[in-house]
Amino acid sequence: MLLNFAEPGGIDITPWADRVQLVDAKYVGKWELPVLGAVTPPNAVLIRPDGYVAWVVGLSDLELPAALTVWFGQPRVANALTW
Secondary structure: OOOOOOOOOOOOOHHHOOOOOOOOOOOOEEEOOOOOOOEEEOEEEEOOOOOOEEEEEEOOOOOHHHHHHHHHOOOOOOOOOOO
């Protein structure tokens, strides 16, 4: 699951859409984390199938495709029509 806390529709996971659910979410305020305390929520959080966080990002991060590939396999390529 990919939780998108940024602009709805701002993250494209189309090549992994058959394996990863994208959820646009909203959270107001700070998160309270054990050990770290209050933190500003990230723009997106990728949650592994076992429930652990695999990846956290700000808007400028470009590592999402790599994280999706590591945890959910190679992206699907649209099938070309053959005539």
